[in-house]
Amino acid sequence: MTAAPPALRRDPAPAASPGTRATPAPRPSRRRAAARMAVRRLAFAVPVVLGVAVGVFALAAASPFDPLAGYLGDRYLTASQDVQDRIADELGTDRPWYLHLLGWLGDLLTGDLGTSRSFGQPVVSVVAERLPWTMLLVGVALVLAVVLALVLGSWAAARRGGWVDRVVTPLCLLLQGTPPFVVALGAVAVFGVGLSWLPVAGLTDAGAALSAGQVATHLVLPATVLALSQLPWLLLSVRQSLLGSLAEDHVTGARSRGLAERTVVLRHALPTALLPFVTVLGTRLAELVVGAVLVEEVFSWPGLAQAVVTSATELDFPLLAVLTLLTTVAVLLGSLLADVATVLLDPRVRADG
Amino acid sequence: MADRDLRLPLGVGVLVLLVAYATLVPWVAGVDDRVTDFSAARLAPSPGHPFGTDSAGRDLFVRTAAGLRVSLLIAVVCAALSTVLGAVVGAVSAAAGGWVDRLVMRLVDGINAVPHLLLGIVLVALFRGSLVAIVASIALTHWTQVARIVRAEVLSLRDRPHVDAAVLGGASRWRVVHRHLLPAALPQALVAAVLLLPHAVWHESTLSFLGLGLPPHRPSLGTLLEEARSSLLLGGWWTLLFPALSLVLTTLAVAAVGSGVRQRISAPRRGATLR
Numbered sequence: 001m002t003a004a005p006p007a008l009r010r011d012p013a014p015a016a017s018p019g020t021r022a023t024p025a026p027r028p029s030r031r032r033a034a035a036r037m038a039v040r041r042l043a044f045a046v047p048v049v050l051g052v053a054v055g056v057f058a059l060a061a062a063s064p065f066d067p068l069a070g071y072l073g074d075r076y077l078t079a080s081q082d083v084q085d086r087i088a089d090e091l092g093t094d095r096p097w098y099l100h101l102l103g104w105l106g107d108l109l110t111g112d113l114g115t116s117r118s119f120g121q122p123v124v125s126v127v128a129e130r131l132p133w134t135m136l137l138v139g140v141a142l143v144l145a146v147v148l149a150l151v152l153g154s155w156a157a158a159r160r161g162g163w164v165d166r167v168v169t170p171l172c173l174l175l176q177g178t179p180p181f182v183v184a185l186g187a188v189a190v191f192g193v194g195l196s197w198l199p200v201a202g203l204t205d206a207g208a209a210l211s212a213g214q215v216a217t218h219l220v221l222p223a224t225v226l227a228l229s230q231l232p233w234l235l236l237s238v239r240q241s242l243l244g245s246l247a248e249d250h251v252t253g254a255r256s257r258g259l260a261e262r263t264v265v266l267r268h269a270l271p272t273a274l275l276p277f278v279t280v281l282g283t284r285l286a287e288l289v290v291g292a293v294l295v296e297e298v299f300s301w302p303g304l305a306q307a308v309v310t311s312a313t314e315l316d317f318p319l320l321a322v323l324t325l326l327t328t329v330a331v332l333l334g335s336l337l338a339d340v341a342t343v344l345l346d347p348r349v350r351a352d353g
Numbered sequence: 354m355a356d357r358d359l360r361l362p363l364g365v366g367v368l369v370l371l372v373a374y375a376t377l378v379p380w381v382a383g384v385d386d387r388v389t390d391f392s393a394a395r396l397a398p399s400p401g402h403p404f405g406t407d408s409a410g411r412d413l414f415v416r417t418a419a420g421l422r423v424s425l426l427i428a429v430v431c432a433a434l435s436t437v438l439g440a441v442v443g444a445v446s447a448a449a450g451g452w453v454d455r456l457v458m459r460l461v462d463g464i465n466a467v468p469h470l471l472l473g474i475v476l477v478a479l480f481r482g483s484l485v486a487i488v489a490s491i492a493l494t495h496w497t498q499v500a501r502i503v504r505a506e507v508l509s510l511r512d513r514p515h516v517d518a519a520v521l522g523g524a525s526r527w528r529v530v531h532r533h534l535l536p537a538a539l540p541q542a543l544v545a546a547v548l549l550l551p552h553a554v555w556h557e558s559t560l561s562f563l564g565l566g567l568p569p570h571r572p573s574l575g576t577l578l579e580e581a582r583s584s585l586l587l588g589g590w591w592t593l594l595f596p597a598l599s600l601v602l603t604t605l606a607v608a609a610v611g612s613g614v615r616q617r618i619s620a621p622r623r624g625a626t627l628r
Contacts, residue, residue: 174601315479331466
C-alpha cells in the first residue's frame, strides 16, 4: 500500500476509533455494537438450546423409563401388545432416539407440542394457561428485589457502619446461606400458620372466584419470598459497587464543590455503581428461575414452574421436554438482555470480546 | 477487620461440631426407619426429645443427625467428583490451548447458561430413586467453576521459568501438566471444592424436598424438610426449625471456611510471585 497523503495523515481520522472518542456518547455506533453482540450471543444460544434438547432425549433413551408407560399410565400393564405397538408407532417411540428428537423438533417448528398426560391437555394450552401466572409472580418479585436492593444497598453504603448497614448486611449473608424453599417454609410457618395473616396456597381462597384482590393477597408471600431469595446478591453488589464509586475522584470532586450529600450519592456515585448491578442481575436470572420452581411448589402457585415439578414427578415427558427448553431459552434471552443493557449504558465496555 | 480473622476458626469449629453431631448421634442412638410410634407423633421439643418428634413419632434429634450425615456424605462425594472433573478439564483445556480450549470454554458457558436445578430435575426424574443419578446430576453441573479456576491458574503458571525449563528439558506435555501445572493449581482447586460443598448440600436437599431425590423414609435434610411441609400446617414448627437450622449452619460454616482459607493461601502466594 502507498502511504496516505500527508494532509490526511496530519489530521488523525476521527472515524477511525469510534469507541475511544471523548466526544459525548456516539449513540448510533454503540447501538450497532450492541446489536452485533446480540446477534453473536443469539448464535451461541442456538447450540446451547439444541444441546439441551439432545441431552434430554439421550437421557430419556438411556433411562429405564418407558415412554409407553408414561403415555398409558395405569393401562400400561393391561394393554395388549397390539395396542402397545400401535401407540409406539403413533408416538414414534420405536425409532432410535435421535430420529425421535428430529421428529419432535420438526413438530416444534409447526407448533405442535404434543399432549401432556399429567394435565390431560395439549402442552400448548398448559403453557398458555400457566405462563401468565409465572410472569406475574416473577415480574413482581424481580421489581421488588431490584427496588429493595437499590434502596437498602445505597443506604447501607452511604451510611457505612450505620444501623441499616449493620442490620441489612448480616441479614443478607444469612439469607445467602438459606435455600429458597426453607425461606418459603419459614414464611408459611410464621405468616400463614403462626399469625394467620396471609393465605399460603393457590391463587384464591378455596371456592372463591378469581379476582384481583384475591390474587393480590395470595401473591404477597410467594412474591416476597422469591424476591428475598435473590435480594442478598443484588443488595450486596449494589453496596459493594457504591462503596467503590464513592471513593472515586469525580465523587470527591462533587463533594468538594459543596453539593448536598444526597445529590452526591444519588446523582454522582450511584450511576457509576449501577453497571455492575445490571451484570449481576443478568447472572442471577437462572437462580431466579430455580427460585420460582421452589416458591411455586411450596405455595401451590399454578404457574409453569410448578408444572416443571409435576411433569417430572409424573414423568410427563412431552411437557417436561418443552418446559426444559422453554426455561433455557428464557434464561439465555434474559442474560442477553442484561448484557445488551450493559453495553448500551456504559461507553467503556467493549462489545466484542 | 477483626471478624475476617475469626471466620476460619469459627467456621471450622461449627463444622466440627456439626460433623460430630451428624456422625456420633446416629451411631450411639441407632437409626431404624421402620420403628414408628404414632402415640408419640408430633411432640413438641421436651427434655426427652430435644428437637421434638416427626409425624411418625420418630425422634428428630436423631433423625436430623442422620439426615445431616446423608446430606454431608452426598455433598462430599459430589464436590470431590466435580473437583476432579473440573481440575482435569481445566488443566487440559489450558495446556492444549487453541480450538480445544475454545470448545471447552464454550461448553462451560453453555452449562452455566442453563439453570442447574432444572438439569438435575430432568436427570433425577428419568432415573428415579437412583443415588447415582442424584450424585451425577450435581457433579455434572458443578465442575464448571473448578474448571474455570484451574484453567486460569494454569494459564498464569504456563509462562513461569520452571515450566519453560521442564519443556526445554524434553518433558512431555502430559508430564508438564501433571507434575508442574496441576500441583500448583491444587490449592485454588481445593478452595473451590470446599465452596462447592454448600451448593451440593442445597442441590440434594432441594431435589429430595421436591420428592425427586431420596425416598421419603430415608432421612436427608431434604426429605426431613419435605415432611416438615405438612407437619408445619398442623403447628409442628420444630419439624422445620431444626433441620433448617442445621442446613443453614452447615452452609454458613463451610462458606466461612472457604473464604477464610482462600484469603490465607492468596496472601503468601503474592509474595512468592515477587521472589
